[in-house]
Amino acid sequence: MAAFLFRRLVAAAGMLLVVGTIIFSLLVIVPGDPAALLLATGGGSGTEEQIAAVRERMGLDQPVWQQYVDFLTSSLRFDFGTSLIDGSSIAENIGLRLPRTLELIVAGALFALAVAIPAGTYAGLHAGGRFDVVASAANALLTSVPGFVVGTLFIYLFAQILRVLPAGGYVPFAQDPVQHLRMLVLPALTVGLHLSTIIFRMTRASVLEMRGHDWVRTATAKGLRRRLVVRRHILRNALGPVITVVGLQLGILLGSTVLVEFVYNWPGLSGFLVSAVEQRDYPSVRAVILTVAAIFIAINLAIEILYSLLDPRIRQQ
Amino acid sequence: MTPQAQRPGWRRLAAAFPRRMIVPSVLLAALIIIPFAAPLITDANPIRISVRERLSPPSWAHPLGQDEFGRDRLARVLYGGQISLTVAFVATSIACIVGTLFGLIGAYFRGPFQFVTTRMADIVLCFPPILLALLVVTLFGPGAVTLVAVLSVLYFPSFARIAFSEALRVSSLDFVEASRALGTPSRRILLRTILPNIAGPVSVQYSLTAAAAITIESGLSFLGLGVVPPAPSWGQMIRGARQFMEQDPLGILIPCIALTLTIYAINFFCDRLRDTLDPKGGAGDGKDTVSRPIASAVAGHTPVADAPETVAEIRDLRLDLALPGAPVTLIEDVSLRLRANECTALVGESGSGKSLSSLALMGLLPGGIRQSSGQLRLRRKSGEMVDLATLTARELEQVRGHDVAMIFQEPMTSLNPVHKVGTQMVEAIQAHRPMSAEAARKLAITLLERVGINEAARRFDGYPHEMSGGMRQRVMIAMALSCEPRLLIADEPTTALDVTIQAEIIELLRDLRRDYADGLSLLFISHNLGIVADIADRVAVMYSGQVVEEGPTDLVLRAPLHPYTRALLESMPSSHEALHSARGDRLQAISGTPPLPNARPSGCAFRDRCPIAIEACATIRPHLEPRPGERAVRCIRAPEGQEVAA
Amino acid sequence: MTDMTPTRPLLEVRGLNKHYPAGKRGLFGRQMMQVLRDVSFDLYPGEVLGLVGESGSGKSTIGKAVLRLVDSQSQAMRFDGRELAGLPTEDLRRLRKDMQIIFQDPYASLDPRKTIRATLTEALDTHGLHRGAARQPRLVALMQMVGLNPAFLDRRPHEFSGGQRQRIGIARALAVEPRFIVADEAVSALDVSIQAQVLNLLADLRAKTGVSLLFISHDLSVVRFISDRVMVLYLGRVMEVGPADQVHFAPRHPYTAALVSAEPSLHKAPDRIRLTGEIPSPLNPPSGCVFRSRCPYALPACATAVPDLRPAGEGRMTACIRDDIL
Secondary structure (H helix, E strand, O other): OHHHHHHHHHHHHHHHHHHHHHHHHHHHHOOOOHHHHHHOEOOEOOOHHHHHHHHHHOOOOOOHHHHHHHHHHHHHOOOOOEOOOOOOEHHHHHHHHHHHHHHHHHHHHHHHHHHHHHHHHHHHHOOOOHHHHHHHHHHHHHHOOOHHHHHHHHHHHHHHHOOOOOOOOOOOOOOOHHHHHHHHHHHHHHHHHHHHHHHHHHHHHHHHHHOOOHHHHHHHHOOOOHHHHHHHHHHHHHHHHHHHHHHHHHHHHHHHHHHHHHHHOOOOHHHHHHHHHHOOOHHHHHHHHHHHHHHHHHHHHHHHHHHHHHOHHHHOO | OOHHHHOOHHHHHHHHOOHHHHHHHHHHHHHHHHHHOHHHHOOOOOOOOOHHHOOOOOOOOOOOOEOOOOOEHHHHHHHHHHHHHHHHHHHHHHHHHHHHHHHHHHHHHOHHHHHHHHHHHHHHHHOOHHHHHHHHHHHHOOOHHHHHHHHHHHHHHHHHHHHHHHHHHHHOOHHHHHHHHHOOOHHHHHHHHHHHHHHHHHHHHHHHHHHHHHHHHHHHHHHOOOOOOOOOOHHHHHHHHHHHOOOOHHHHHHHHHHHHHHHHHHHHHHHHHHHHHOHHHOOOOOOOOEOOOOOOOOOOOOOOOOOOOEEEEEEEEEEEEOOOOOOEEEEEEEEEEEEOOOEEEEEOOOOOOHHHHHHHHHOOOEOOEEEEEEEEEEEOOOOOEEEHHHOOHHHHHHHEOOOEEEEOOOHHHHOOOOOOHHHHHHHHHHHHOOOOHHHHHHHHHHHHHHOOOOOHHHHHOOOHHHOOHHHHHHHHHHHHOOOOOOEEEEEOOOOOOOHHHHHHHHHHHHHHHHHOOOOOEEEEEEOOHHHHHHHOOEEEEEEOOEEEEEEEHHHHHHOOOOHHHHHHHHHOHHHOOOOOHHHOOOOOOOOOOOOOHHHOOOOOOOHHHOOOOOHHHHOOOOOOEEEOOOEEEOOOOHHHHHHHHO | OOOOOOOOOOEEEEEEEEEEEEEEEEOOEEEEEEEEEEEEEEEOOOOEEEEEOOOOOOHHHHHHHHOOOOOOEOOEEEEOOEEOOOOOHHHHHHHHHHEEEEOOOOOOOOOOOOOHHHHHHHHHHHOOOOOHHHHHHHHHHHHHHOOOOHHHHHOOHHHOOHHHHHHHHHHHHHHOOOOEEEEEOOOOOOOHHHHHHHHHHHHHHHHHHOOEEEEEEOOHHHHHHHOOEEEEEEOOEEEEEEEHHHHHHOOOOHHHHHHHHHOOOOOOOOOOOOOOOOOOOOOOOOOOOOOHHHOOOOOHHHHOOOOOOEEOOOOOEEOOOOOOOO
16 A cells, blocks of 8 residues: 555656646747747737846746756745736735635535435436436536536526525635625535536446446345445445546636636636736746646545545555 | 449448437537528628617517627627637547547557657646646737647547557457458558547547537637637627626527537537447446346236245246337246255256346346246245245345355456455345354354365455455355355356366365255256256256256256257267367257347247257247156157157 | 378477566566466477467467467477568568468457458458459358358348357458468357357368368367367466377376366266366466476475476377376
């Protein structure tokens, strides 16, 4: 187990290095002067002085290897430099906003797990039945609605027509817990809805596959109670593939969260990111993406470890 | 290709077009074509601003109304669709072609190419697609070309990975090996054999990617970072209409519906495509679904006084496979009586119905299969004879494992890989016996020792994958015997094992029967007459869903009455030790193959392969007739057959 | 074929070894698993050589190795006098006309997307045989040769039963008129009545065309019936080789004896030789004689040296140091 953990950790660290390298090298492989590129707007471009200033701020005047080493070492220290626009510390900005984004994702994921795993299991166990037909059709439709569309429609429905929930915004939990939670409901539902369609589909397919295995028949032949057969010999085996796929889908989830935050004016990473992109603040954008990729890698590491606990065969490969 | 194959080409194609694909294909085609037919549908200009008419409701001139700048909404939806679809499909096509090429190269050359191909996808997956797109947009500024470039870079690794793993899977198949053995040039194998066989999964990925690309394109445009205004796009329309949604909900709904419908059409197409390519993905019947035995519908069929030595009885069993349309009869008129302390073998070739008959006796019939008549009766340990049909689901659970137990053909898959061997045994014990965990553990270890497993205590805490097939089958046997059933059903328990291991397992079963305190009856299902001769007291031979001959093993195998039994024995090389192919000897094979259940010949099911069939065999359906010596045979020619054999 | 005049062998194999990377990943790459150890044999023109063994014996690997479908190491591997190892790709491709294979799984061995005609045509096209007007009669002749109706040429594999597919696989192998065919468990997946049909077909084809067969199977009595000589393998090593009937009825190696006595038979064997324990993993086979860990006759000396394959009667060889047991 220790060897397994060590191998996984090394692999994750290696992945992080590769990701950092790719993000860094994007600036190097870009044709022409990246500083000029960043200042280009429509037809015009920045003045000589502006370009020189950006070059200096981003350290583009240094040799490439020096830039690379600086980038990696400072990233390791969570020092992402300062914004090109207002000179504020990028790390501070991220530190402030990241927890809010994570809150949204965790709330959404909890909702999705609570709804989709039981529903997917039931649909898988009774494939072709009435619930399965209805749920699968609804699922196919919901999968097709992009998160920002769901958000927009939710606002229209719950905030404008029914007027039961706020259309968006944010209040710190410490300041007003009830209002904070009220404002969390719609964004979290929106994030969770998309995730739950993925989990539902995976759980259903995985349960459907597992129930075809010989050991399920063995368990039934032993005279085990039906609910034990389902819990120990179908669901237990089905969850491994489900969490793996969910882990891989988290990238898409993190991406769609950006849009959802934007829709609801939730002050997570999204607002910071979008304004940074609009203002071509490359260091800020780069830092956000590196952070998100690191989170993604960390989550998948956790999932691999979880999976190895669920399935002893994984540990020995 | 022959001219014969060419002529009806398109007709064949049309006929071969799966019916389930028609609706999704038409829907998808319509949604793709309509935006590009925009000039035919409306002559309005999607970017002409008319501030005076902003947020106008639908009118004749503007069927979907006008937006916040007074632009014609119908034109904007249609032209916006053009841009979304073009970006998505161009990017997906580039990604598909480049990625598939990469994947094939990786699978073909292996080594570093393989590494690059597989790792690339892992890395790209770390970046949420929309964020990577944002990074690039920061550098190059927004625009359709940037989007196409980003999306193709984002998605080609997933194509590479799929093409790679599929190509690897396909190239390990025997038919590719056969092409290599033929000396077919590699390029031809790649293009003619491998590529067509991976086309399915790649096209599924294509649809998935196209849907994802549309989502990302519209998302970026929604953020104002995608398609540059004033060019229309769905994401932008939603962005624009958001502020006015209270006055003008139509402005939100129209692009939302257009977007969702398009993505849905692609997903729908993709789902159906996947089902068509992989038919087993549908609503299959798992091994957990069990169809309920039914009470015999035959009126006046009062149970005959049960001989006390009977442990189980199948009477006039008929099983149907429920299919849309007419059900197919898999098993017909099967009767079998299992006696205490006896081993009865059920033999036959694949599809003869021997396994189904035994599963029926466990109440373990697969969901799609219905018992349409007959009785399944078991003697419980209490001595009471029960009809499975009269038991509730809970009672059936109490019978399984307790009064009758079963072991299966595939020891490698019959144990759950994620639970320890001991846990699975204790579970079986505790299902029927109120016993502490510690006592159950002790019992399990004793049983493991009894079936010949060394270091039983260590194996108890091990996982199935740490054991060989022979050992797992021993575990299965130990588990089956843990509640001391009266009847053990063994469904081809040694078929998956090596010869020397098989001999050990057979010996173990024989020993166990001898040692078993209260007597253990065995129903042994096999296709191998040699094993049957070794272990069984009585044998029933099945052919095409019927028992064709039954009797004491020695008699049946030494002097078979039914021509099929005789043919089986004749075809076995092991029963002809004097024959050798080099001397020009041939085995006495019967021609033809067993009929499919839905295409059995009239009269006797064996007649078209039978060497002694006469005309009457086509009209008379023979019954299983008793013969002297506790035997029975289903053949109108059997008496004569016996003379022939003698 | 029983009168084996010492002609030149069609296939000569000397010291064949095969390793696979397998097992746990160590610090210095993966452990190597040796599936074939120093295998040598000859196959004469028109001869059927049977290879028997249990799982892990390496019997299928031998078949793939001599066809160069997998890489292997050997001192010599000559087909018709030509060394196969290191043969340039194009020469090897041309040589494949003479060496063919029939597979075990009748479902995986045919491309589901190709008609029978396309499958057979691929074989003929590859070696430029029977072009133009000669093509159709050849296809018809092939179908008849394996006992299939030529009208089935334009059907796809899913329309055939397992036995019929196996006939198609045989037709594909025969299409290029090979001199040597590897039959890799070619009848193992078939029901016994179908198996007899295919065995008869192979025997007839051998008699008619004089093709040599390397017949790989785990079923001893099938191998005994079809083969002239039999080679018994255990954990990648040759245990015994000799004329089929002799090896079967009077085995010289304890493993062969155990194998024969373990075989289920209608005539009950009075004294079965009991083997103890499981087949060891090829990852760490026993030292010395690989069979010693399960051999009822093993001596301490069996653990020290690998026994040579030594002559044991006319045309027979055995790899056991004991003379006194069988």
